[in-house]
Amino acid sequence: GGIITQTPKFLIGQEGQKLTLKCQQNFNHDTMYWYRQDSGKGLRLIYYSITENDLQKGDLSEGYDASREKKSSFSLTVTSAQKNEMAVFLCASSIRGAHEQYFGPGTRLTVL
Amino acid sequence: SQLAEENLWALSVHEGESVTVNCSYKTSITALQWYRQKSGEGPAQLILIRSNEREKRNGRLRATLDTSSQSSSLSITATRCEDTAVYFCATDAEGGRALIFGTGTTVSVSP
Numbered sequence: 001g002g003i004i005t006q007t008p009k010f011l012i013g014q015e016g017q018k019l020t021l022k023c024q025q026n027f028n029h030d031t032m033y034w035y036r037q038d039s040g041k042g043l044r045l046i047y048y049s050i051t052e053n054d055l056q057k058g059d060l061s062e063g064y065d066a067s068r069e070k071k072s073s074f075s076l077t078v079t080s081a082q083k084n085e086m087a088v089f090l091c092a093s094s095i096r097g098a099h100e101q102y103f104g105p106g107t108r109l110t111v112l
Numbered sequence: 113s114q115l116a117e118e119n120l121w122a123l124s125v126h127e128g129e130s131v132t133v134n135c136s137y138k139t140s141i142t143a144l145q146w147y148r149q150k151s152g153e154g155p156a157q158l159i160l161i162r163s164n165e166r167e168k169r170n171g172r173l174r175a176t177l178d179t180s181s182q183s184s185s186l187s188i189t190a191t192r193c194e195d196t197a198v199y200f201c202a203t204d205a206e207g208g209r210a211l212i213f214g215t216g217t218t219v220s221v222s223p
Contacts, residue, residue, distance in 0.1 A: 004154070033210065042200060042213040043155070058210060090154050099143050099204070101211060103154025 002027035004104035006091050012110045019078040021107045023091030030096040032074040036060055037088045037106070046089075049074055050096065081111045122218040125191055132187045133217045135201030145211070146175055146186045147200045155200060155213075159186070191221045 005024045013019045025032065030051050035043040045058030047066035055066055063085075065077040074091060088108050092101040125131045137144065143162045147155035159175040161168040161184065168175045174187045188195055198216040 035213075040215070042215040043211075044213075045210050048210055092154070099145060099160055099211075100157045103156065105152065105154050 006104040006107050010108050013081045017081045021076045023074045025093040029093035031094045033092040034076045035090045083111050086110050120217050124220045130189045132185050133199045135184045137182050137203045141203045144184050145202045148197045150197045193221050196221045
């Protein structure tokens, strides 16, 4: 088995601030994902990465940057936090080409 | 527009009863997955059903897939309080590299 760790669990920032969320997985999976989950809505894809140093934009990539410097880690940066951005950010990983994704517990972002 | 969506916002049942969550989708798919998300956790896969399958079972869970109507259902029998969660269906996005999740159905199981 494996585990996905997301840090921090709770992140509070000021409007306009640059904020970074981190994700680590020990499944040795090739592909990693960042999703945003707003209250009462489904998960929306921000970025994904097929392998180390690869980045692919999802539907919600505007206002975010991502970095995959190691196979085991995938970070997401909110370039300028906005109040309507308060949500839970979920990281996931999968074997390349496989359907099942394994999710971390999420980082809850609050923007003051 | 949503490429996958569950049909009801929330369902409430008592322990021991059965509950069914429905999902409709708008694109051709290779597979459909059902995920469960408990409070404070990330989603976890329950069942994967491929486009050439009509039914899949996993313990108390039964998923069906109707590709002609582009719909799926997830049934849970003999529900327990710990089945309380949000249930999502998820389909492959174009290119098959990411998932499209529905908005989720909250299932509450009370004693």
